[in-house]
Amino acid sequence: MxxxxxxxxxxxxxxxxxxxxxxxxxxxxxxxxxxxxxxxxxxxxxxxxxxxxxxxxxxxxxxxxxxxxxxxxxxxxxxxxxxxxxxxxxxxxxxxxxxxxxxxxxxxxxxxxxxxxxxxxxxxxxxxxxxxxSFAERGPARRDAARERLAPLTIRELEIVREVARGHGNADIARRLTMSESTVKAHVSRALAKLHVGNRVQLAILVYDADLL
Incomplete structure (x- = not known):
């Protein structure tokens, strides 16, 4: 319950x-x-x-x-x-x-x-x-700092976190990128750990700050 x-x-x-x-x-x-x-x-x-x-x-x-x-x-x-x-x-x-x-x-x-x-x-x-x-403060300094934080991600992880930032859930991302839902979940978990953020919303904000959409 x-x-x-x-x-x-x-x-x-x-x-x-x-x-x-x-x-x-x-x-x-x-x-x-x-x-x-x-x-x-x-x-x-x-x-x-x-x-x-x-x-x-x-x-x-x-x-x-x-x-x-x-x-x-x-x-x-x-x-x-x-x-x-x-x-x-x-x-x-x-x-x-x-x-x-x-x-x-x-x-x-x-x-x-x-x-x-x-x-x-x-x-x-x-x-x-x-x-x-609307409210992310995406000046050049914030954008560059966000991109530097995202640098440890692999190309695949970055692709997935961009889908997260677009508001898609794991099942949707799996369909869009032709992979299993469990694989998507694993990539998201690794990205959260690498970036030291607590949840998918903070992950999305970081992607927006980096101006990657």
Missing amino acids: IRVVVVDDEQLVRAGLRLILEAAEDITVVGEAADGVGALEQAHRLRPDVVLLDVRMPGVDGLTAAPQVIAAGAKVIMLTTFDLDEYVHQALRVGAVGFLLKDTPPRDLAAAVRTVAAGNAMLAPTVTRRLID
Whole structure:
């Protein structure tokens, strides 16, 4: 069973998210909070697998709380009303594994929670890539530094991480590059280790910073 904590300052939003998630047989909402302080307390006390964390809240907001919630052992999906939000991009940089709009269809919400709980990033191609592209600070110095970091990758690993940055999952990449899904997964794992990044979102940001798409 996937254990989830929902954090949003609006009670109706929390209630709606709980209702959607608990309709899934493999997901249970173990707690709720209305701000970042509550999110951190719930993360330490309840040890959830995933925390849905609103970006904008009174007091301690989601952006401020995200690094501490992640440090407590939970995977974080940011929630936002806006599909172009610079704060979400900053949260991805510190380790959040994706984000969702609050009007995400119920089926997609549950699927995103499962994806993140399984250790993968939630990269919504139509939104996350726009955020990365819009707010990555890709001056010449950042581009050159990112390319230097990517230099240890083999040609095949670089090919695969570019597909990751485009928002494709392992199965899609396997089909596109005509290889097995297990091979793709192995290449991604090696790339993460070589580059010392924690998840696929941070890997994608590095590729965007290097201006390789």
